[in-house]
Amino acid sequence: MGLARTRSVALLGVDGHTVEVEAHLGSGPAGLTLVGLPDTALREARDRIRAAVVNSGESWPEEHITVSLSPASLPKRGSGFDLAIATAILGAHGTIPAEAIHGAVFLAELGLDGRTRPVDGVLPAVLAAVRAGHTSFVVTRGNAAEARLVPDVEVIDVATLGELLARIRGDPVTIPFIDDEPEPGPGTSRPARRPDLSEVLGQPIARRAVEIAAAGAHHLMMVGPPGTGKSLLAERLPTVLPPLTRAESIEVTAVHSVAGTLPKNEPLITQAPFCAPHHTATRAAIVGGGSSTRLRPGCVSLAHRGALFLDEAPEFGRGVLDSLRQPLESGEVIVSRSAATVCFPARFLLVLAANPCPCGRSGNACTCSSPQRRRYLGRLSGPLLDRVDLKVELHPVSHAELLADRAYAESSATVAERVVQARDRASRRLAATPWTTNAEIPGSDLRRDHPVDPAALRILGAALERGEISARGVDRTIRLAWTLCDLAGRDRPGIDDTAFAFALWSGRTP
Numbered sequence: 001m002g003l004a005r006t007r008s009v010a011l012l013g014v015d016g017h018t019v020e021v022e023a024h025l026g027s028g029p030a031g032l033t034l035v036g037l038p039d040t041a042l043r044e045a046r047d048r049i050r051a052a053v054v055n056s057g058e059s060w061p062e063e064h065i066t067v068s069l070s071p072a073s074l075p076k077r078g079s080g081f082d083l084a085i086a087t088a089i090l091g092a093h094g095t096i097p098a099e100a101i102h103g104a105v106f107l108a109e110l111g112l113d114g115r116t117r118p119v120d121g122v123l124p125a126v127l128a129a130v131r132a133g134h135t136s137f138v139v140t141r142g143n144a145a146e147a148r149l150v151p152d153v154e155v156i157d158v159a160t161l162g163e164l165l166a167r168i169r170g171d172p173v174t175i176p177f178i179d180d181e182p183e184p185g186p187g188t189s190r191p192a193r194r195p196d197l198s199e200v201l202g203q204p205i206a207r208r209a210v211e212i213a214a215a216g217a218h219h220l221m222m223v224g225p226p227g228t229g230k231s232l233l234a235e236r237l238p239t240v241l242p243p244l245t246r247a248e249s250i251e252v253t254a255v256h257s258v259a260g261t262l263p264k265n266e267p268l269i270t271q272a273p274f275c276a277p278h279h280t281a282t283r284a285a286i287v288g289g290g291s292s293t294r295l296r297p298g299c300v301s302l303a304h305r306g307a308l309f310l311d312e313a314p315e316f317g318r319g320v321l322d323s324l325r326q327p328l329e330s331g332e333v334i335v336s337r338s339a340a341t342v343c344f345p346a347r348f349l350l351v352l353a354a355n356p357c358p359c360g361r362s363g364n365a366c367t368c369s370s371p372q373r374r375r376y377l378g379r380l381s382g383p384l385l386d387r388v389d390l391k392v393e394l395h396p397v398s399h400a401e402l403l404a405d406r407a408y409a410e411s412s413a414t415v416a417e418r419v420v421q422a423r424d425r426a427s428r429r430l431a432a433t434p435w436t437t438n439a440e441i442p443g444s445d446l447r448r449d450h451p452v453d454p455a456a457l458r459i460l461g462a463a464l465e466r467g468e469i470s471a472r473g474v475d476r477t478i479r480l481a482w483t484l485c486d487l488a489g490r491d492r493p494g495i496d497d498t499a500f501a502f503a504l505w506s507g508r509t510p
């Protein structure tokens with residue numbers, strides 16, 4: 001009869017919970033019983049773990065083995081418990097000293113041949129275990145860099161179960177050569193050359209709108225005929241967003257860790273992410289979903305602290321567009337399946353691009369009727385557009401602009417510098433609040449703590465009376481005006497700021 005205990009971590013979204021793994025060998029028919037609400041993947045673990053142990057040259061205890069995972073009430077999914085279960089069984093069997101594994105947290109899947117395999121969500125798992133007071137971790141080599149992102153932890157990385165057992169016993173370790181480079185996941189490939197705003201000619205208003213969006217974290221919509229630079233500009237938005245703070249980097253990396261989209265060798269994401277799903281993307285791909293055994297974050301979460309770009313926005317499914325409302329409102333998204341409900345962070349800057357009509361031909365070449373044109377953009381109307389602060393129209397680039405000297409086009413670096421300074425001003429003004437950008441300030445706080453000169457507000461009052469703007473629109477315009485004055489280095493919005501902000505909000509810029 002033997003007993004050994006160790007630990008792993010169960011993830012619910014990006015929230016980790018430590019799980020006690022206890023193996024008990026006793027009399028009764030030989031076999032392995034897993035208790036503690038294991039899901040189907042965990043049941044499969046039974047055969048995998050046995051094969052891994054035997055193929056590592058260890059004897060499998062021919063006794064009645066009971067492994068319990070607690071707390072039992074916690075849903076446990078996936079294969080990340082394999083290594084913890086295997087070591088607990090071998091500890092109970094006396095193959096390794098039980099006290100050698102007692103203090104560590106094990107996060108790895110096992111292959112039938114005894115190799116350890118990477119699991120998703122290692123960063124949030126380590127963070128959660130550290131919060132629960134644990135500091136020693138065993139992971140597979142491919143997850144080591146990610147686990148080491150957390151300061152002050154001891155990370156032991158092993159390629160096989162055999163290597164781990166040898167280390168515990170103090171045997172000489174022969175490190176097997178294993179080529180386990182996973183295929184890079186979607187979103188991890190880096191373009192060879194970083195795009196730059198200097199490549200965009202003309203479009204002064206749209207360029208300015210991109211800068212304002214980045215400075216105040218305002219949502220942006222660009223409407224214009226094909227080939228005017230909408231996609232070009234949207235793809236360059238990330239180049240002017242400020243780098244993530246350390247805390248934001250960890251937050252963003254944790255989401256991408258759960259999604260399995262982290263680059264292996266340099267797992268920390270330090271730049272604002274950019275997610276541009278195709279218009280055929282499903283609702284689950286956008287807001288998150290999957291099977292109940294594996295809930296994955298969607299684009300809204302992969303774009304957390306960065307930008308979500310919906311190109312050809314009216315072509316997206318109605319349900320998909322509607323599903324953006326909840327994350328836009330709360331900065332997080334709730335994904336539920338029969339067995340579980342999880343919450344993923346989803347605070348992103350929304351960028352929409354659209355043609356003015358379904359035929360996509362500009363000017364006289366357009367064959368669409370006016371109801372057709374109205375209906376097309378109408379797909380975006382209502383609650384979604386209500387949350388878009390900046391609406392700009394793009395016109396075909398003139399001949400003169402196309403031939404102009406490209407050396408005069410501002411680079412991303414120049415614009416990014418102004419964005420950083422504007423964000424600094426805003427964050428100093430908002431120092432005593434939970435918000436860092438103008439777009440986040442709730443309306444009541446905005447009016448109470450950041451009053452605007454009545455003369456500057458007059459234009460908005462008049463528009464309100466004419467029914468051209470709603471009360472919510474007024475708040476949005478004022479936030480925008482604050483960003484304009486932050487960019488200009490002024491202390492408080494003036495008449496010019498509110499007037500330009502109103503033009504941007506209502507889409508009536510020249």
Ligand SMILES: Nc1ncnc2c1ncn2[C@@H]1O[C@H](COP(=O)(O)OP(=O)(O)OP(=O)(O)O)[C@@H](O)[C@H]1O
Binds near residue numbers: 232354
């Ligand atoms: N303002 C611009 N400056 C420089 N090049 C441009 C500009 N606008 C368009 N182009 C050229 O046209 C190509 C298409 O531009 P882009 O994809 O941004 O157009 P779009 O407005 O998104 O059109 P569509 O509605 O068809 O998606 C670009 O790759 C670029 O070569």
Ligand SMILES: [Mg+2]
Binds near residue numbers: 230231232311353
């Ligand atoms: Mg385009």
Ligand SMILES: [Zn+2]
Binds near residue numbers: 357358361366367368
């Ligand atoms: Zn048309």
